[in-house]
Amino acid sequence: MRTLLLLVLLYTCMDTATAQKITPNKYGLMVITTHQQYEQLVKADSNQQLINLETYIPNIKKDVRYATTNNFTHRQLYTKTNIYLRLPAAKALKNVQAALHKKGFGLLIYDAYRPYHVTEAMFKIVPNDLYAADPKKGSGHNRGVAIDLSLVDLKTGKPVAMPTDFDDFTKKAHYNYIPSDPTVTANRKLLRDTMKQHGFKGSSTEWWHFYLPDYKKYPLMDVFF
Numbered sequence: 001m002r003t004l005l006l007l008v009l010l011y012t013c014m015d016t017a018t019a020q021k022i023t024p025n026k027y028g029l030m031v032i033t034t035h036q037q038y039e040q041l042v043k044a045d046s047n048q049q050l051i052n053l054e055t056y057i058p059n060i061k062k063d064v065r066y067a068t069t070n071n072f073t074h075r076q077l078y079t080k081t082n083i084y085l086r087l088p089a090a091k092a093l094k095n096v097q098a099a100l101h102k103k104g105f106g107l108l109i110y111d112a113y114r115p116y117h118v119t120e121a122m123f124k125i126v127p128n129d130l131y132a133a134d135p136k137k138g139s140g141h142n143r144g145v146a147i148d149l150s151l152v153d154l155k156t157g158k159p160v161a162m163p164t165d166f167d168d169f170t171k172k173a174h175y176n177y178i179p180s181d182p183t184v185t186a187n188r189k190l191l192r193d194t195m196k197q198h199g200f201k202g203s204s205t206e207w208w209h210f211y212l213p214d215y216k217k218y219p220l221m222d223v224f225f
Contacts, residue, residue: 022037027135029138029220030220031116031221032222033222038221038223048218048219049087050087050144051085053084059101059106060107062108064081064111065110066114072169073122073125077118077121079224080224083113084113084225085145086113086218088145088212089147089212092198092199093198096195099194099197099198100151101154103190104155105154107151108150108152110166110208111147112141112146113142113144114139114142115224116138116142116220116221119135119139143216143219144218145212145214145218146215147200149191150208162207163177164207166208173206173207173208174204175192175203175204175207188207191207192207200212
């Protein structure tokens with residue numbers, strides 16, 4: 001309902017001479033597809049703003065796999081490596097980073113906001129919504145409030161040991177998997193506990209995936225930044 005109200009505000013805020021109609025896609029979903037639509041949405045609600053995490057969060061690290069072929073699709077899906085989240089998610093993640101720094105760790109971002117058409121491409125390759133979002137529903141990534149990430153050791157600057165690499169679709173990536181190395185278990189727990197403490201919810205099948213529970217407040221988007 002909140003998303004619908006925001007879209008109505010978008011229509012009313014836009015000048016009639018330049019207004020662009022948002023029509024449902026083939027799945028009946030309302031998806032923002034232009035920068036103009038996005039800018040008007042932000043005018044209606046500042047929390048809809050997408051924040052560049054590299055400028056907003058000190059010393060955050062990234063390894064944007066979808067800008068390379070080193071990902072489960074074996075295709076380059078992004079042309080840029082910018083990482084964005086909606087303002088409330090960015091604020092929460094900034095607090096996560098601050099809390100982790102006190103313990104000698106930092107964040108490593110694999111993916112954040114993801115344009116909707118990239119989700120469509122992923123689902124064609126892995127048509128299983130346990131691992132790839134179904135475009136009939138859209139993804140928290142498409143809404144700018146889901147993030148894929150891990151930890152780095154501040155002393156070495158290197159990623160810490162986790163149960164699997166990013167985008168591993170085996171049971172070892174599930175949260176109920178028990179690693180043989182207690183250090184790996186501790187690293188995973190630290191990440192999940194810290195994210196949870198600051199408002200994020202984790203996935204049961206992907207140790208790296210987190211999102212804001214109120215994700216439906218944020219419209220789906222298919223705009224590159």
